Structures are given as structure tokens and as C-alpha cells.
Amino acid sequence: MSRSKKLFKLQKIDTAIDTAHKRISDIESILADDEELKRAQKKEKNTRLELEEKKKILQRAEREVRDQERKIAQNKEKLYSGKITNPKELEDLQLEAESLERYLAVLEERQLEAMIVVDQYQTAHKEALEALRKVKENRKKLHVELNQEKSKLENDIEALKAERKNALEGIPEEDLELYEGLRQTLGGIAVAKTNEQSCSACGTQIPSAVYQKARSASQLTNCKTCQRILHAE
Numbered sequence: 146m147s148r149s150k151k152l153f154k155l156q157k158i159d160t161a162i163d164t165a166h167k168r169i170s171d172i173e174s175i176l177a178d179d180e181e182l183k184r185a186q187k188k189e190k191n192t193r194l195e196l197e198e199k200k201k202i203l204q205r206a207e208r209e210v211r212d213q214e215r216k217i218a219q220n221k222e223k224l225y226s227g228k229i230t231n232p233k234e235l236e237d238l239q240l241e242a243e244s245l246e247r248y249l250a251v252l253e254e255r256q257l258e259a260m261i262v263v264d265q266y267q268t269a270h271k272e273a274l275e276a277l278r279k280v281k282e283n284r285k286k287l288h289v290e291l292n293q294e295k296s297k298l299e300n301d302i303e304a305l306k307a308e309r310k311n312a313l314e315g316i317p318e319e320d321l322e323l324y325e326g327l328r329q330t331l332g333g334i335a336v337a338k339t340n341e342q343s344c345s346a347c348g349t350q351i352p353s354a355v356y357q358k359a360r361s362a363s364q365l366t367n368c369k370t371c372q373r374i375l376h377a378e
């Protein structure tokens with residue numbers, strides 16, 4: 146096997162390992178991201194607190210209606226008890242009865258309005274609860290899938306590392322040093338395959354003399370533009 150072919154094989158393995166590591170890191174970011182969950186929880190909490198507030202307003206309105214009805218009952222009791230015979234007093238009671246009834250109508254209107262508001266907030270809270278339930282359900286499903294993918298990638302990396310160990314055999318120390326150095330400075334890609342007679346990494350045309358060297362079993366050459374080691378099949 147040519148020197149460049151050995152490095153190219155190593156490159157393929159290292160690229161696969163890098164890709165797996167990158168995906169694992171992406172997966173970890175997704176797993177750690179709880180923005181959507183927090184948003185749904187906040188919405189549920191806010192709508193619940195608002196609903197409680199509106200329910201209190203309704204309870205107060207209901208209490209006021211009951212109090213008013215009690216006052217009306219007391220007024221009627223006096224009015225029809227037969228104990229009050231003074232016409233002025235009876236007239237005052239009659240006027241009070243009318244005024245109490247008028248105000249009861251106002252209070253009942255308020256109670257009705259409060260009921261409508263409670264209904265609206267109940268719907269909003271129900272929707273927020275349902276949305277939260279869905280977020281939790283989707284999140285659970287996603288986490289199961291991602292954790293499965295992550296452990297598969299970890300196994301893949303172990304297998305690739307074993308493969309890498311084998312691929313290292315027979316690579317001269319100086320070639321490996323050159324390879325590792327280029328990998329560090331060139332974004333992980335140290336070896337480029339030739340494509341026709343150009344560099345597959347940067348697209349530069351390769352002069353014939355360089356191309357011949359790239360095909361050689363015993364020599365290493367690099368792309369004059371991107372500096373990567375060239376490998377021609």
C-alpha cells in the first residue's frame with residue numbers, strides 16, 4: 146500500500162470519528178436545551194394564576210348577589226309581616242325594596258360577566274395544560290431516540306478506534322507527524338484525494354509532475370494551494 150493510501154485510510158477513519166463526536170456534541174446540546182419546556186411550564190403557570198384570580202372575582206360577585214338576596218328577603222319579611230302599619234314607613238320600605246331589586250340586577254350582571262371571563266380563562270388554561278403535556282411527551286420521545294443514537298455513536302467510535310489502531314501500523318512516524326500537524330491546521334482534513342487531476346479539497350488543478358508523485362507508492366506530495374497531502378488511486 147502506498148504511503149498516501151495508508152494516510153488516506155487513516156483520514157477516512159478520523160473523519161468518521163470526528164463526525165461521530167460532532168453529532169454527540171450536537172445531541173448533548175439538544176438534550177440540555179429545555180427552553181421549550183420552560184416556556185410551556187411558564188405559560189401553564191401564568192394561565193393557572195390568572196384563572197385563580199378570575200375565580201376569586203367570580204366568588205366575590207356570587208357572594209354579593211347572595212348578600213343582596215338576603216337583604217331583599219329581610220325587606221320583604223318586614224314589608225309583609227303586618228307589624229308595620231305606618232304608611233310613611235311602609236312607603237320607605239317599598240322604595241327600599243325597589244332600590245334593592247335594581248341593585249340586585251346590577252350585581253347579577255356583574256356575576257354573569259365574571260362567569261364568562263372565568264370560562265375564557267378556563268379554556269386558556271386548558272389549552273396551556275394540553276400544550277405542556279404535548280411538549281413533555283415529545284421531549285420524552287426525542288430524548289429516548291437521541292440517547293439511543295448517542296450510545297450507538299459511542300459504540301461506533303470504539304470500533305473506529307480499533308480500526309484506527311490497525312490503520313496506524315506501517316505508517317512511518319514522520320508521515321504520521323505530518324498528517325497530525327496538517328489535521329490540526331486544516332480543519333481535520335489532512336489528506337485529499339485527487340479528482341481527475343485536481344485536488345478534491347480545494348479544486349486546484351494539479352500539475353502533471355505533482356500528480357505523478359501523488360500516484361507514487363514511495364513518495365508524499367501535497368497540494369500547493371491547500372497544503373493537503375494528495376492521494377491518487
Ligand SMILES: [Zn+2]
Pocket residue numbers: 337344345346347348349368369370371372373
Ligand atoms: Zn488542495
